[in-house]
Amino acid sequence: xQQFDTPxxxxxxxxxxxxxxxxxxxxxxxxxxxxxxxxxxxxxxxYALMTRSSGPQIRGGEAAAMLRIATHPIDCMEDRFDVLAAxxxxxxxxFNAEIPLGAASLIVGDPDQGxxxxxxxxxxxxxxxxxxxxxxxxxxxxxxxxxxxxxxxxLLGLPDEAVAHAVERTLGxxxxxxxxxxxAVAAGCAAADAIELRYLLATPPAxxxxxxxxxxxxxxxxxxxxxxxxxxxxxxxxPATELLEWLSPALAEVGGTLVQAEDELASINMVxxxxxxxxxxxxxxxxxxxxxxxxxxxxxxxxxxxxVVVDVMRVGPSTGIPTxxxxxxxxxxLHGLHGDAPHLVLAPNSVADCLRTTQWAVQLAEALQAxxxxxxxxxxxxxxxxxxxxxxxxxxxxxxxxAAAAPGYRRYALTESGVSPMAIPGTAGVAYTAxxxxxxxxxxxxxxxxxHFAQLDKRRRKLEAWDYGxxxxxxxxxxxxxxxxxxxxxxxxxxxxxxxxxxxDGLTARLVSLRLLAPLPAARLAAALDGASRVLVIEQNHSxxxxxxxxxxxxxxxxxxxxxxxxxxxxxxxxxxxxxxEWSRA
Amino acid sequence: MNEAQPAVPVTPAPHALAAxxxxxxxxxxxxxxxxxxxVVNALTKALAKMxxxxxxxAVVSGIGCSSRIPAYLSSYGFHGVxxxxxxxxxxxKIARPDLTVIVTGGDGDxxxxxxxxxxxxxxxxxxxxxxxxxxxxxxxxxxQPSPTTEPDWDSKLSPEGTGLREFQPMVVxxxxxxNFIARAFTGDPNAxxxxxxQAVRHPGFSFVEVLSPCVTFRPEQKEWKKIxxxxxxxxxxxxxxxxxxxxxDTGFELGVLYAxxxxxxxxxxxxxxxxxxxxxxxxxx
Numbered sequence: 090x091q092q093f094d095t096p097x098x099x100x101x102x103x104x105x106x107x108x109x110x111x112x113x114x115x116x117x118x119x120x121x122x123x124x125x126x127x128x129x130x131x132x133x134x135x136y137a138l139m140t141r142s143s144g145p146q147i148r149g150g151e152a153a154a155m156l157r158i159a160t161h162p163i164d165c166m167e168d169r170f171d172v173l174a175a176x177x178x179x180x181x182x183x184f185n186a187e188i189p190l191g192a193a194s195l196i197v198g199d200p201d202q203g204x205x206x207x208x209x210x211x212x213x214x215x216x217x218x219x220x221x222x223x224x225x226x227x228x229x230x231x232x233x234x235x236x237x238x239x240x241x242x243x244l245l246g247l248p249d250e251a252v253a254h255a256v257e258r259t260l261g262x263x264x265x266x267x268x269x270x271x272x273a274v275a276a277g278c279a280a281a282d283a284i285e286l287r288y289l290l291a292t293p294p295a296x297x298x299x300x301x302x303x304x305x306x307x308x309x310x311x312x313x314x315x316x317x318x319x320x321x322x323x324x325x326x327x328p329a330t331e332l333l334e335w336l337s338p339a340l341a342e343v344g345g346t347l348v349q350a351e352d353e354l355a356s357i358n359m360v361x362x363x364x365x366x367x368x369x370x371x372x373x374x375x376x377x378x379x380x381x382x383x384x385x386x387x388x389x390x391x392x393x394x395x396x397v398v399v400d401v402m403r404v405g406p407s408t409g410i411p412t413x414x415x416x417x418x419x420x421x422x423l424h425g426l427h428g429d430a431p432h433l434v435l436a437p438n439s440v441a442d443c444l445r446t447t448q449w450a451v452q453l454a455e456a457l458q459a460x461x462x463x464x465x466x467x468x469x470x471x472x473x474x475x476x477x478x479x480x481x482x483x484x485x486x487x488x489x490x491x492a493a494a495a496p497g498y499r500r501y502a503l504t505e506s507g508v509s510p511m512a513i514p515g516t517a518g519v520a521y522t523a524x525x526x527x528x529x530x531x532x533x534x535x536x537x538x539x540x541h542f543a544q545l546d547k548r549r550r551k552l553e554a555w556d557y558g559x560x561x562x563x564x565x566x567x568x569x570x571x572x573x574x575x576x577x578x579x580x581x582x583x584x585x586x587x588x589x590x591x592x593x594d595g596l597t598a599r600l601v602s603l604r605l606l607a608p609l610p611a612a613r614l615a616a617a618l619d620g621a622s623r624v625l626v627i628e629q630n631h632s633x634x635x636x637x638x639x640x641x642x643x644x645x646x647x648x649x650x651x652x653x654x655x656x657x658x659x660x661x662x663x664x665x666x667x668x669x670x671e672w673s674r675a
Numbered sequence: 676m677n678e679a680q681p682a683v684p685v686t687p688a689p690h691a692l693a694a695x696x697x698x699x700x701x702x703x704x705x706x707x708x709x710x711x712x713x714v715v716n717a718l719t720k721a722l723a724k725m726x727x728x729x730x731x732x733a734v735v736s737g738i739g740c741s742s743r744i745p746a747y748l749s750s751y752g753f754h755g756v757x758x759x760x761x762x763x764x765x766x767x768k769i770a771r772p773d774l775t776v777i778v779t780g781g782d783g784d785x786x787x788x789x790x791x792x793x794x795x796x797x798x799x800x801x802x803x804x805x806x807x808x809x810x811x812x813x814x815x816x817x818x819q820p821s822p823t824t825e826p827d828w829d830s831k832l833s834p835e836g837t838g839l840r841e842f843q844p845m846v847v848x849x850x851x852x853x854n855f856i857a858r859a860f861t862g863d864p865n866a867x868x869x870x871x872x873q874a875v876r877h878p879g880f881s882f883v884e885v886l887s888p889c890v891t892f893r894p895e896q897k898e899w900k901k902i903x904x905x906x907x908x909x910x911x912x913x914x915x916x917x918x919x920x921x922x923x924d925t926g927f928e929l930g931v932l933y934a935x936x937x938x939x940x941x942x943x944x945x946x947x948x949x950x951x952x953x954x955x956x957x958x959x960x
Contacts (some may be wrong), residue, residue, distance in 0.1 A: 110943040131960050301958035312900035314951045319772040337830070344948035346769055351763070359761035362735065365753055366771035388756050503946030512768075514751040514774050522745045522752030533701055535752075587745060652832070 106159030107245055108167040110235060112187050113176030115149030118234035121259065121447070123154025124473075125238055125601040127245050128255035130158040131302050131475040138474045142187055142412070144180060146395050151180040153187065158245065160293040162477065164439045164582030165558050168663035170194060170444070171288045173209060174241050175202070175231045176221060182206035186658060192213045195286050197240060198629040211443050217284050224276050231276065238613075239277025242435075246289035249278065291550035299478040301441075305469035306332035308443035308479070309399055310339060313371045315444070316451025318397070318488070319345035322359035324352055327411040328364060328467040329401040330372040336373075357382035357398065361389050361453040367513035369455055373399040376418045377408065383425045386460045390430040392523040393501065393511070395461075395488060399447060402466040404656045414467035415656025416578055419634040422462045423607055431549045433461035434607035438563060440474040446604055448482050449560055454485035457551050458511055464606070466629075468579045468659055483556055494518030499530040503543055507551025519537035551609045561605040564617055571647075572598040572673065573621040575614075577606060577635060580627050582658055587665035596673055603635075611643040622647035625672065627665065631655040647664035677942040685755050688924070699749050701887030710887030710896075711741050717805070718777070718869035719748065725875060732775045735764040737789060740815050741887065743807035758788030761796040761805060768803045775875060776803040783813045785820040786842045788874040793844075794928070797851030800879040802939040807844065807870065807885035808861070810896065818892035843937060844884055845921045849914065851931055854879030856917070856933040860910075861887040864907045875930065879939040886927070886950075902927045911935040 108637040109126065111119040123139055130137040144150025157167050165220045169189045175181060189200045190196070190212035196205050199221040211215065219240060224232040235256075262268045303311075309331050313321075321340060323333045335349040345368075350356040353374055360370035374382065379400045389396050403411035413475055422434045433453050437446035437466045447463055454461040491498055492509040500521040504511040509530075512519035521611055526534040527541050535541075563581070566574075566588055576584050581602040601617050603609075618624060624645045626636040636651035652668055654660070696717035705711050722732060732750035737741035738757035744950040745752025751774075755763045764778040785793055785807045796805065811818040819832045822842035829835055848856050859867040867885065874881035888896035894948075906950065908930030911917050917933035 150712070212799065218802070253732060300960050301955075302960055303958045307958070314954065320766065338944070339954055342947045342949050342954065343951050344946070346771055346942050348765070351791055354759060355762040355765075355792055356796070357767075358755060358762035361755070362753065362763035362766030362768075363770030364766075365763070366733070366767045366774065368770040368772065370766070385756050392753075392755075432771075478955075478958075510753075514733045514771060515730055520729055520749060520751045522754055523752040524746070524752075525756055526754060536786055589755055643749075 091506065105161060105291055106163070106167070107288040108157045108170045109172045109174065109241055109245070110155045110156070110158070110170045111174050111180045111241070112184065113234065114151050115146065117176040118232060118575040119152050119154050119176060120280060122238040124232040125252070125255040125259055126156055126241060127473060127475070128302065129242060129251040131300065132254045133248050133251035134160050134296060135160060135290065136475045138166065138472055140166065140468065140472050142184055144183060144612055148565070151183065153181070155187070158290060160291055165662065166659060167585060172197065172241060172244060172413070175199070175205065175236050176237055176372060177202040179639070182208050185209070186476045186569070193283070195244070197237070198362040200667065206424070210526070215286055219280050219283070224280055225273055227306045228272045230266070230277055231273035232248070232270070234264050234282065235270045235273035236277035239274035240281045240467060241256050242274070243278040243281035244284065244288050246287070253416045276345060279496040297477070300475055301478050302473065302475050303440070304331065304473045305437065305440040305443040305465060305470060306401065306471065307335045307447055308440060309373070309437070309447040309463070309465055309470070310335040312444035312447030313451060314339060314343060314345070315482070316448040317455065318371045318451055319343070319368040320360065320363035321345070321372060322346070322350045322356045322363070322370070323349040323372045323374065324341050324350050324378060325376050326354050326375045327374050328403055332373045332399060332401065334468065353378035353381035354385070354432065357385040361385060362393050364394050369395065369451055371397040371399065371451065373401065375401050375403045375411070376405040376421070379418060379421060383421070386432065387426045387428060387430050388525040389460040390426065390432055391525045391527070393458040393525060393548070395458050397447070397450050397454050397461045397463060399463040399465055400468040402464060410657055413469065413657040414462070414579060415630060416465060416466060416580070416628050417630040417656065419606070419630065421630070422464055423638060429545055430662055431459065431552045431608065433552065434464065435461060435605055436464040436578045437469060437605065438578055438602045439473050439481045440469055440560070442474040443469055444479050445482055450523045451486070452484070452486040453555070455488040456508070457555060458488065458549070459552060464578060466579050484560065484610050491516060491519045500532040500607065501528055501530050501544060502546055503530060506554055507549070557605055557610060558607060561610045561613055562617065563600070563601070563602040563604065565600040565602070568596040568599050569620065570599045571598045571620070572596070573601065573618050573624045574598055574627060575601045575603065575624060575639065577603045580629055583660040583665055584627055584664045585668060586662035590662065590666045591669050594670070596669065597659070609638075609642045614643060618646050620646070624649045625652055625669070626650070627652045629656050629660060676847070676914070684696065692839060693724040697749050698749055700747050703747050704743055706891045709740070709889040710810060710861040711744070712777075713743060713864045713867065714808055714887060715747055717864040717867035718744070718871060719876065720864060721871035722750070724868065724872050726777055731773070732743070732777065733767055733769060735776060735778045735879065736760050737780045737784040738815070739784045739813070741779060741781040742784055744779045758784050759792065759794040760784065761789060764803055764834045765796060765799065765801050768801050778803060778805045780807060782807060782823045782943065783810040783821040784812060786844055790822070793850045794847070797848050797882065798879055798941050799852040800854055800937055804874045804881045804883065805919055806883045806885060808885050809844070810887050810889035810893060812892045813888050814889050814892055827862070833902055843921070845924060845932060846918070848882045849917055852937065853882045854882055854935040854937045854939070855881035855931070857882070857931040858884045858886070858929050860903045860905070860929055861885055862897065862903070863905060866905060870931065876895055877934060879935070879937055899927070903929055905929045908932055912936055
């Protein structure tokens with residue numbers, strides 16, 4: 090659904106966006122070229138988003154760098170790619186489902202590497218041959234991926250200066266590789282003259298403020314630090330590992346520490362121990378790791394110890410598809426804990442929002458002395474995006490501490506707010522034992538029903554009485570429209586875009602993208618949906634987990650239906666748009 | 676003071692706290708005659724000897740009879756989930772290196788459900804002390820075999836015994852890298868207190884295995900007081916010698932089996948305390 094600026098009489102049409110996928114076998118350098126293209130687009134003033142896919146080999150498998158470049162902010166990939174450009178075709182057909190093409194698309198390949206796989210040609214896309222390797226050989230030390238970069242940049246009309254800047258930024262530390270790369274890019278650019286089709290980008294509007302280039306995992310890591318986290322313990326797991334690898338040196342710079350634990354059982358108990366010691370603490374994992382952490386999260390609820398778990402969701406159950414996205418951990422995040430264990434569940438809804446939501450989760454966990462689970466996912470976590478610098482979180486909250494020698498100190502005092510001041514080891518006169526055993530107000534173990542009731546109420550009260558402000562959801566669209574969509578997480582991007590397209594057709598709707606999933610702000614949700622006659626709940630899992638949760642927790646108005654689909658492939662705007670149109674006619 | 680347990684230099688207590696000052700007013704749930712009472716006595720003596728202020732001590736435990744100890748002390752305490760005490764203690768000590776962290780628990784908690792953490796706590800060598808009250812049985816769940824239970828010990832869950840050889844905590848600790856390894860007996864709280872003081876003062880991960888009889892489910896363990904050999908061991912920093920000694924071990928020789936010289940865990944690489952906002956530069960175009 091590409092929109093075009095009106096072209097001048099002798100000018101090719103300028104587009105507000107284009108999608109490109111670079112493919113090749115391991116070592117062909119398509120990821121490097123993709124990152125350079127992303128940086129070039131950023132430098133030229135565009136917004137951009139890049140996801141990557143690779144074969145199952147540990148090293149050296151076929152790879153695809155998938156990019157979308159646009160004049161406006163973007164939170165998801167396009168329905169189809171405009172350009173499929175290949176260094177070679179080895180095993181690239183594996184990515185077929187991830188690389189939708191159309192009749193207006195273009196396939197660029199090196200004739201010496203054979204024909205493009207039939208599955209791509211069937212799309213009706215135009216096809217051009219460029220002798221990439223031969224062109225590369227014409228440049229001393231030239232490489233085909235750099236030739237391809239030059240060609241694609243020319244097809245998009247990216248300024249030479251922006252591409253050169255990106256190449257220099259990447260190869261600045263390897264001056265020997267710089268000149269040959271720039272020459273190969275120039276040769277690729279010149280070779281594009283032979284291609285008639287163009288996907289020229291419109292000139293982007295001037296940036297209204299600073300832009301950042303980052304992944305959702307990096308954004309979540311930075312959000313954690315901004316929230317005050319100074320201790321992290323974690324076990325490597327795809328696709329959360331990059332979050333930890335970003336945090337490890339970053340923590341060292343700001344006076345914090347990261348420990349690689351022996352397993353996720355250790356991770357969660359280490360961070361609970363660190364937080365008990367007064368240091369805001371976080372761990373990051375994916376579904377299998379979250380499963381192992383669940384018992385200790387119950388301890389954090391009972392002992393009222395703040396802790397944050399970022400779950401970068403991947404396809405499950407079990408090992409599932411570790412490199413692909415799905416929103417299938419909602420149920421375990423909401424309901425996995427044994428006993429009645431109120432806690433926080435939040436979900437970022439864009440790459441940039443990983444920062445804000447994680448920061449907020451740390452603040453809420455600290456202020457409410459409860460565990461918070463942040464449901465990111467593989468798409469948000471690993472997508473690298475050019476975004477406007479995220480606005481600073483306008484709220485602040487922190488842990489309420491007990492003063493030294495507070496008279497008659499009761500760690501689990503039954504306060505009106507439910508929050509009771511927490512003594513930190515080192516504070517004199519208020520020592521207590523944090524306990525997973527049910528306890529009375531002083532913290533002494535108790536098996537009395539009255540203590541159990543009172544502490545259950547306290548732990549629920551503190552979460553329900555808190556004023557979460559406007560951050561609980563992003564409310565967009567026409568607030569009076571009879572049609573409403575409720576969604577969360579990475580589905581929000583394609584939903585936003587589908588709604589924009591529907592609006593162009595005259596179909597308006599209101600959007601509720603939930604950031605706070607538990608405790609569910611039922612009254613605010615009811616107000617946001619007031620007067621709606623149809624509610625569509627959209628999520629990426631096989632069993633409509635959000636839909637069932639909402640139906641169990643509150644009365645949704647009008648006719649309520651679910652659009653849910655399992656993961657591995659992200660929703661595209663078109664899929665949701667078509668659904669909306671059909672549904673609005675039904 | 677015998678040769679195996681050399682005198683420990685005692686810092687005068689600033690507030691002259693007595694051992695009793697380290698006890699809370701909560702009455703233990705243990706059976707009369709339980710060995711774990713002796714550990715509370717020894718631990719509080721040791722804390723008094725070291726003149727550590729209760730506010731700067733955190734005693735961390737998992738689940739089981741012996742894991743109830745934190746609530747019986749006046750220091751800070753943490754009574755977590757089954758088997759994860761070492762992980763919680765590790766996180767606490769790394770986040771708060773200024774605290775004295777003592778992890779306590781039993782043989783089931785430490786060697787069975789928490790076995791992996793035991794290996795890695797030894798390996799990681801964080802500066803903390805781990806006291807295991809080993810009674811070779813699960814007491815809280817009323818008498819099932821633990822990893823240190825003899826193979827032919829009959830129980831409802833494992834009639835005629837498990838048939839499995841006993842877990843060897845000392846050898847495992849040595850092989851995994853613990854920096855201080857000792858065995859003590861709860862029947863001699865003064866000697867145990869001395870061992871605890873040495874363990875707390877020794878850099879890195881100190882492991883103290885305490886023979887602590889279960890009078891209810893293993894009444895025959897009352898005889899341990901006749902079997903233990905309190906003068907049996909001298910500390911060595913020689914791993915080979917310690918290993919030979921442990922492999923010949925009867926399980927009743929008391930004292931310090933190994934006192935190594937590995938430096939305690941410390942975060943590696945350059946460290947700084949810059950403002951968080953400085954990190955924004957990493958994202959800026």
